[in-house]
Amino acid sequence: MTGNKHTLVALVEDRPGVLNRMASLCRRRGFNIESIAVGHSETPRLSRMTIVVDGTNAMIEQLRKQLDKLVVTMKVSDITSDNIVVRELALIKVKANSETRSEIIQIVDIFRADIVDVAEESVTVEVTGDEDKIDSLLSLLRGFGIKELSRTGRIAMTRGGTSLLGEDKDKTGGRRQKKAAS
Amino acid sequence: MKMTGAQMMLDGLVKEGVEVTFGIQGGKVIPLFDTMPQFPQIHHVLTRHEQGAAHAAEGYARATGKVGVCIATSGPGATNLVTGIADAFLDSVPMVAITGQVNRPDIGKDAFQEVDITGITLPITKHNYLVLDTPSMPRIVREAFYLARTGRPGPVLIDVPGDVFMEETEFHYPKEFDLPSYKPTLRGHPAQINKAAKVINDARQPVILAGRGVIVSGAYAELKELAEKAQIPVITTLLGISAIPESHVLSYGWLGMHGMVHANMATDAADTIIAIGMRFDDRATAKVSAFNTRARIVHIDIDPAEIGKNIKVDVPIVGDVKTVLTQLNKVVETSQHIDWISQLDEWRRTHPSLNIRDSESVLPQYVVRQIYEATKGEATIVTGVGQHQMWAAQYYHYDHPNSLITSGGLGTMGFGLPAAIGAQVGRPEAIVWCLDGDGSFQMTIQELATIQQERLPLKIAILNNGFLGMVRQWQELFFGKRYVATPLSGPDFVKVAEAYGIPGTMAKRREDVIPAIEQALSEPGPFLIDFRIEPEENVYPMVKLGGSLVELLEGEDVKKGVVKS
Ligand SMILES: Cc1ncc(C[n+]2csc(CCOP(=O)(O)OP(=O)(O)O)c2C)c(N)n1
Ligand SMILES: [Mg+2]
Numbered sequence: 030m031t032g033n034k035h036t037l038v039a040l041v042e043d044r045p046g047v048l049n050r051m052a053s054l055c056r057r058r059g060f061n062i063e064s065i066a067v068g069h070s071e072t073p074r075l076s077r078m079t080i081v082v083d084g085t086n087a088m089i090e091q092l093r094k095q096l097d098k099l100v101v102t103m104k105v106s107d108i109t110s111d112n113i114v115v116r117e118l119a120l121i122k123v124k125a126n127s128e129t130r131s132e133i134i135q136i137v138d139i140f141r142a143d144i145v146d147v148a149e150e151s152v153t154v155e156v157t158g159d160e161d162k163i164d165s166l167l168s169l170l171r172g173f174g175i176k177e178l179s180r181t182g183r184i185a186m187t188r189g190g191t192s193l194l195g196e197d198k199d200k201t202g203g204r205r206q207k208k209a210a211s
Numbered sequence: 212m213k214m215t216g217a218q219m220m221l222d223g224l225v226k227e228g229v230e231v232t233f234g235i236q237g238g239k240v241i242p243l244f245d246t247m248p249q250f251p252q253i254h255h256v257l258t259r260h261e262q263g264a265a266h267a268a269e270g271y272a273r274a275t276g277k278v279g280v281c282i283a284t285s286g287p288g289a290t291n292l293v294t295g296i297a298d299a300f301l302d303s304v305p306m307v308a309i310t311g312q313v314n315r316p317d318i319g320k321d322a323f324q325e326v327d328i329t330g331i332t333l334p335i336t337k338h339n340y341l342v343l344d345t346p347s348m349p350r351i352v353r354e355a356f357y358l359a360r361t362g363r364p365g366p367v368l369i370d371v372p373g374d375v376f377m378e379e380t381e382f383h384y385p386k387e388f389d390l391p392s393y394k395p396t397l398r399g400h401p402a403q404i405n406k407a408a409k410v411i412n413d414a415r416q417p418v419i420l421a422g423r424g425v426i427v428s429g430a431y432a433e434l435k436e437l438a439e440k441a442q443i444p445v446i447t448t449l450l451g452i453s454a455i456p457e458s459h460v461l462s463y464g465w466l467g468m469h470g471m472v473h474a475n476m477a478t479d480a481a482d483t484i485i486a487i488g489m490r491f492d493d494r495a496t497a498k499v500s501a502f503n504t505r506a507r508i509v510h511i512d513i514d515p516a517e518i519g520k521n522i523k524v525d526v527p528i529v530g531d532v533k534t535v536l537t538q539l540n541k542v543v544e545t546s547q548h549i550d551w552i553s554q555l556d557e558w559r560r561t562h563p564s565l566n567i568r569d570s571e572s573v574l575p576q577y578v579v580r581q582i583y584e585a586t587k588g589e590a591t592i593v594t595g596v597g598q599h600q601m602w603a604a605q606y607y608h609y610d611h612p613n614s615l616i617t618s619g620g621l622g623t624m625g626f627g628l629p630a631a632i633g634a635q636v637g638r639p640e641a642i643v644w645c646l647d648g649d650g651s652f653q654m655t656i657q658e659l660a661t662i663q664q665e666r667l668p669l670k671i672a673i674l675n676n677g678f679l680g681m682v683r684q685w686q687e688l689f690f691g692k693r694y695v696a697t698p699l700s701g702p703d704f705v706k707v708a709e710a711y712g713i714p715g716t717m718a719k720r721r722e723d724v725i726p727a728i729e730q731a732l733s734e735p736g737p738f739l740i741d742f743r744i745e746p747e748e749n750v751y752p753m754v755k756l757g758g759s760l761v762e763l764l765e766g767e768d769v770k771k772g773v774v775k776s
Contacts, residue, residue: 041392042392046329049330049333050333053333053334054334057334087519090519091516091519091520094515094516094518095516097515097516098514098515098516099338100337100338100358100390100392100393101338101392102392103391103392104392
């Protein structure tokens with residue numbers, strides 16, 4: 030697939046099966062989901078999803094509209110080209126012994142990450158940041174041996190005062206009106 | 212007040228105006244059927260297969276514009292509906308499918324006749340529900356019907372565990388319901404309307420491509436007004452047939468794979484395309500990358516996701532076709548396109564697509580034309596899928612709104628007979644003809660019993676070529692005439708019909724055709740005609756394999772020695 034990584038954020042009803050509907054639609058339309066993160070939003074009964082997918086602008090716009098068409102979605106927005114804050118959290122269990130432990134701690138400090146658990150032969154590091162930061166930390170820790178890795182996938186939010194439900198950037202009028210009473 | 216889940220379901224159906232349901236009994240829906248006598252407003256049509264129930268519900272919905280309802284039990288009953296649900300999904304047909312499910316405590320345990328039908332139908336329904344909480348039944352039924360019929364219509368499935376049907380709980384009918392995330396756009400954006408009007412006013416060689424959206428929104432008058440005001444030729448898609456009377460001076464047939472040559476040429480040459488309630492399906496566009504790249508395209512559709520999906524458009528308008536055309540007609544200027552229209556007439560004259568050659572044998576084109584003559588174009592035509600479907604679409608003349616019912620998007624063999632049943636139930640006064648192929652007919656042939664039990668005056672014409680004809684045509688043209696697995700040795704259809712108590716006759720020679728049709732029409736009840744047509748007749752025109760709209764096979768007979776009937 031040619032194209033770039035896109036970040037879609039969606040507000041969806043907080044009900045069983047909703048994640049399945051979203052994921053199934055991506056699969057059916059031939060999109061490979063790189064990551065998907067779900068949790069509560071500021072509005073009760075609405076969850077917020079951040080989906081990272083690859084594709085050209087036109088393909089992603091088609092996917093966005095198809096997701097938006099699902100009855101369970103309130104709003105889906107492609108915020109890739111907006112000014113956004115992007116974060117991911119990772120837990121990394123690194124092999125450690127008395128010789129390597131202090132070196133690992135130094136690296137963790139540079140990245141402003143935390144050690145959240147220490148065992149005889151390992152330390153567990155918690156790091157938050159964008160993917161690049163996590164990737165760089167990982168590449169430094171890899172030399173010590175990584176026993177376990179868990180990444181949450183990206184969550185994202187636009188900078189500034191707007192919110193997803195308030196924001197509007199559709200030019201055809203389609204989406205704006207879809208969400209307006211009619 | 213207390214009610215059982217089954218009572219709430221049926222009460223909901225009555226409140227939604229449902230008069231008829233189609234389907235088959237079974238363990239988990241016995242309580243629902245058992246409750247039906249309390250709701251005599253609903254007539255249940257017992258089909259002989261759940262696929263038949265789903266297609267009948269579709270036929271009913273397509274004929275009436277109302278929501279078609281089908282019912283099946285859990286497990287195999289539910290999976291048998293799947294083809295009909297998919298068919299309704301692809302052709303935007305309003306449908307509510309009700310399925311039984313195993314009791315709540317048994318869900319997820321692979322209980323007897325358990326299937327995850329909401330999972331299975333996830334990609335082929337507009338939305339679906341599993342009712343786990345009995346008091347939510349009235350709300351779910353309301354929402355389901357609302358979703359099925361509004362916006363871009365489509366099928367909605369409600370899966371109900373048997374114990375939910377039986378459970379008695381407090382009943383509250385929701386006066387209001389809230390679907391905050393579902394608000395279809397009806398009115399076109401004024402700025403877009405003005406842009407579209409400008410494009411239309413500037414056009415020199417415009418065509419309108421009218422799809423099923425025109426029929427769904429009932430925008431017949433508005434379409435005609437636009438065409439007449441701006442003098443724009445109207446070409447339809449297969450599913451758009453009868454959006455404009457085919458005898459209208461500005462009607463130029465339908466486009467696509469087996470569309471009329473002049474319609475394809477005009478679409479290819481147009482400088483402006485106004486696509487209305489159609490979705491640039493590949494059977495309509497032919498090779499999509501070669502689809503008219505120079506035209507400015509206005510696309511009107513209620514589904515924003517259809518805009519820009521297959522074809523890049525210049526002016527998208529999201530909205531209901533009827534509403535948008537009303538807006539547009541106010542700002543489009545009167546104009547003339549005399550040279551352009553005479554160009555179309557010239558193409559139509561030099562590339563006659565619908566001539567019928569002289570022959571002693573029974574030609575399918577001739578049969579369809581004679582059915583048209585005998586019914587004076589007043590019939591509702593329902594088809595199976597294959598060559599006969601194309602001949603039915605080509606050689607009957609559709610002057611009445613919504614007079615062709617056919618499976619377009621899914622192309623489902625076996626659709627014809629049950630869909631015709633549904634159409635006849637929905638239009639009891641209409642003359643309904645099922646034009647079927649011998650292959651398609653045999654896929655749902657058991658519904659003859661339903662016709663008999665319901666005493667429906669359906670007329671059935673089988674264009675019997677002894678082949679899976681459309682596939683045979685491809686084998687002939689593109690696979691070295693190797694007829695692998697396409698010859699069919701059918702039963703004696705007249706005898707089969709008789710066994711079901713339906714009279715019929717066979718037409719073997721050309722001179723048998725008219726008397727057989729007349730006999731069918733003089734019969735007050737159902738009648739079947741087995742037309743033994745020329746076995747290796749092909750459908751022309753035909754877009755070449757992978758070709759563009761204008762890379763066509765016109766067929767030798769079409770080119771030379773043509774005789775008009
Ligand atoms: C359920 C289903 N199975 C297979 C096909 C593929 N198919 C398309 S047309 C056709 C032949 C149809 O034969 P018949 O009904 O006799 O019509 P004819 O083309 O001979 O007029 C087949 C097998 C289909 N469209 N639907
Ligand atoms: Mg056949």
